[in-house]
Amino acid sequence: MLEKTGQLDFMDFLISNEDVNEPKPSPEGYLNAIIKLKLEPHECMIVEDSPKGITAAKQSKAFVYEVSGYHEVTLENILKKIFEYNLK
Numbered sequence: 500m501l502e503k504t505g506q507l508d509f510m511d512f513l514i515s516n517e518d519v520n521e522p523k524p525s526p527e528g529y530l531n532a533i534i535k536l537k538l539e540p541h542e543c544m545i546v547e548d549s550p551k552g553i554t555a556a557k558q559s560k561a562f563v564y565e566v567s568g569y570h571e572v573t574l575e576n577i578l579k580k581i582f583e584y585n586l587k
Contacts, residue, residue: 519531523551523554529555541560
């Protein structure tokens with residue numbers, strides 16, 4: 500799907516359920532991505548829309564932007580969330 504929609508070109512790597520021992524709601528996938536990016540959780544924001552994904556994201560200790568669907572994932576909303584998190 501990522502290839503068909505042209506999104507794959509914007510990604511350096513993928514981590515799928517085939518790359519983890521424990522799927523969501525375990526934070527393993529997110530933690531693997533944070534490590535691969537050489538970041539700390541407090542330097543990351545995860546955008547999630549599913550209950551299991553939200554639980555996993557929160558357990559990773561990253562900032563979590565909870566959305567109800569793709570329509571909420573806009574540059575304006577993401578920048579607004581980053582600004583809110585920077586105020587904390």
